[in-house]
Structures are given as structure tokens and as C-alpha cells.
Amino acid sequence: MKAFFEVHLRLVITVWMILIAVLSLLYLMNFMKFDSLMSNVVSSKLDVISSSLETSILKADRLGIPLKSANNVSDLMDKAKQRDQNVASIDVIDLQGNIIFSTNNKSNSTFPNDEVIRRALKSNDKNWNLSADVYLYSGMQLFDGFDNLIGSVVISYDKASFYGVYSFVQLHLLEMTVFIFLFFALVVLLIIRFGFGDVTNIIKLIQVHSDGREETLPLVVKGSISSVFADQIEQSKKMKIMVAQELEDVQELAKESPITKGEQR
Incomplete structure (x- = not known):
């Protein structure tokens, strides 16, 4: 909402x-x-x-x-x-x-x-x-x-x-104008509300990802733009984890390398 x-x-x-x-x-x-x-x-x-x-x-x-x-x-x-x-x-x-x-x-x-x-x-x-x-x-x-x-x-x-x-024509024209506006206003509201549902899901995904609230991920339809965006976010998270793991491995190797050199001497 x-x-x-x-x-x-x-x-x-x-x-x-x-x-x-x-x-x-x-x-x-x-x-x-x-x-x-x-x-x-x-x-x-x-x-x-x-x-x-x-x-x-x-x-x-x-x-x-x-x-x-x-x-x-x-x-x-x-x-x-x-x-x-x-x-x-x-x-x-x-x-x-x-x-x-x-x-x-x-x-x-x-x-x-x-x-x-x-x-x-x-x-x-x-x-x-x-x-x-x-x-x-x-x-x-x-x-x-x-x-x-x-x-x-x-x-x-x-x-x-x-x-x-x-006066009669003015009133009739005004009534028809108001009716046409209300009809198309409702149509526009429904089209944007449901036709742009992917936009809402993308915004929710961004908010959830930025807040770290993984348990509140919105439901997305497979094959939609929001689904593709969610997959990209998931891949970026995996890449982030892999990069963090590789950095940890490099730091551990850096710590072990002086000890290994001392034993060889």
C-alpha cells in the first residue's frame, strides 16, 4: 500500500x-x-x-x-x-x-x-x-x-x-462530462493498480532488501519483471556471500604464511 x-x-x-x-x-x-x-x-x-x-x-x-x-x-x-x-x-x-x-x-x-x-x-x-x-x-x-x-x-x-x-444543455453537458470522468477515472485507477503490479513488487523488493527483512519478501509471478528482478537480487546476494568468503580465505592465508616461512628456516 x-x-x-x-x-x-x-x-x-x-x-x-x-x-x-x-x-x-x-x-x-x-x-x-x-x-x-x-x-x-x-x-x-x-x-x-x-x-x-x-x-x-x-x-x-x-x-x-x-x-x-x-x-x-x-x-x-x-x-x-x-x-x-x-x-x-x-x-x-x-x-x-x-x-x-x-x-x-x-x-x-x-x-x-x-x-x-x-x-x-x-x-x-x-x-x-x-x-x-x-x-x-x-x-x-x-x-x-x-x-x-x-x-x-x-x-x-x-x-x-x-x-x-x-441552462438545460449546460446541465446535460455537465452531467455527461462528470459521468465520463468518473468512468474513465475508475478505469485508469484499475489499470494502473493492477497493470503496474510489477512496479509495486519491485519497489517492495528494494525496500525489503535494503532493510534486510528477508522474511517479508512479496509474492511474485514467475516470468514477470519483478520475478527477474528478484532473481537478480538473489544472485547478487550469492555473489556477495562468495566474495566475502573468498576475502576471508585470503585473510587466513595471509595470516598463515609467516609461520610457514619460520618453520622452513
Whole structure:
């Protein structure tokens, strides 16, 4: 048991830490993937609203009617907002980020989020979206008859509507992550505990040999690494005994040699 705590437990804890790091990374990646999936699903639904507004705005532009004078656009925006109660606002901005139309009566003011303005007017995609902490912003860039950018539709969608789904997915992912960790933690513990049994026996052999407690030799399986190590220890002990015996014989011969010389004289 001492050898287990000194060697095996350290190895087990190391493997557990690596397992925790990998599972944490997978948990984060899966949640981010789900967030991206939810954003894409909602954005696809909002693209329908943006497309309908784009048709009305471009129709007014082709007729030469100034956008601010196109009263039907405001009416269409109000009706489009009523389609989904989670749509916080719908805005149409120009190239400077100024609000031309808004369902929240923000006309002649600048859109408050600079990041949304940059995404709406400088994105390489006509249909764009941006996920923030509170809102999911989605919209469509507007081009005139000469294919020049004239502004963008900005739809602000309240993400609180699917916070419950987020909580459920987070809980499910956490449960699965904990279950996977406990399962593989037990597997790792058993593999290291029994698969590295020879290491434990070798450590015990070294401890027993160094302490001189020959009566407490651990049981080893013949043919295993610990068995080979035990045989080597046994051979080294025999060699030690033989060397000690030869030294004693040499010392005895050294003691007898002067007496023999005196008798010969």
C-alpha cells in the first residue's frame, strides 16, 4: 500500500488531471458549438424578416423616393416585429450608422453599438449576424441599383428567450462530462493498480532488501519483471556471500604464511 501511495497514486492523479483538462476543453467546445448552432437557427428565421424589408426598401429606392419619406417601410417594420415577441427592435441604418427607421422611434440618432455597425456595414456577407451577451443581432446589407452599399437592416433579438434551453444543455453537458470522468477515472485507477503490479513488487523488493527483512519478501509471478528482478537480487546476494568468503580465505592465508616461512628456516 505504501508503494501505491508513493508511485501509483501520483501517476493516477497525473492522468486524472490530464483527463479533466481534456474533458473541460470538450465541454467548452460543445457549448460554443451549441451557441453557434442556436444563433444560426435564429438568424435563419430573422433573415426572412430582413428579406421582406429589403424588398420594400429597394422598391422605394428604385422609384426615387427618399428612404425617410417611405412611410410604408415603418409600417412593415412594425408588422415584422410583431411576428416574433422576442424581437426587441428593428432598425435601418445608413453608411454613417445613423438610424433611418426604427420600431423604437430612434430616428435621426446613431445606433448605440459600434461593433454592430462595423459588422453590418463592413461584413463580407450580405446576411450577417453577431452574438452579444444580451442580444443576437442579425440583418441584411442594402444595395442600390448600382450595387452600391446604402445601409443595412439591423434586427435585435432578445437572447433571454432561449436561456432556459441554454441552462438545460449546460446541465446535460455537465452531467455527461462528470459521468465520463468518473468512468474513465475508475478505469485508469484499475489499470494502473493492477497493470503496474510489477512496479509495486519491485519497489517492495528494494525496500525489503535494503532493510534486510528477508522474511517479508512479496509474492511474485514467475516470468514477470519483478520475478527477474528478484532473481537478480538473489544472485547478487550469492555473489556477495562468495566474495566475502573468498576475502576471508585470503585473510587466513595471509595470516598463515609467516609461520610457514619460520618453520622452513
